Amino acid sequence: MSGLSPAAERFLRQRVPTLRHLDVLLLLSRSPERVWSAPAVAAALGASIEPVRSVLEDVGDLLEVRLASDVLFRFAPWDPAVSAVLHEIAVRCVANRTALAAHVEQAG
Secondary structure (H helix, E strand, O other): OOOOOHHHHHHHHHHOOOHHHHHHHHHHHHOOOOOEEHHHHHHHHOOOHHHHHHHHHHOHHHEEEEEOOOEEEEEOOOOHHHHHHHHHHHHHHHHHHHHHHHHHHHHO
16 A cells, blocks of 8 residues: 555554454554553444454454453553554554555455
8 A cells, every 4th residue: 555654564464454453453552551441442443342352352462451350451562663553554544544444455
């Protein structure tokens, strides 16, 4: 997809097989200090809980996971470059979500 850096292209290809993955990652990365439950993520996205739980498991290595009365998640990537890449993707998403969605669907 033109307009994205090679790092962002690689991240999308390797880590974002669906639009739901993209939406979850963008939501969590916007507020890295916030702790989320799966139901809270699902509600924020207007999605069902089980598919969101599945995505949270898929991207678990980018999250801090806490066990409480529920499993809680906070965006905390091991590599600070991931935050920069997601910011770049978020900016591109705002500029042209349709093209980004087509790119994700094509890659996945």
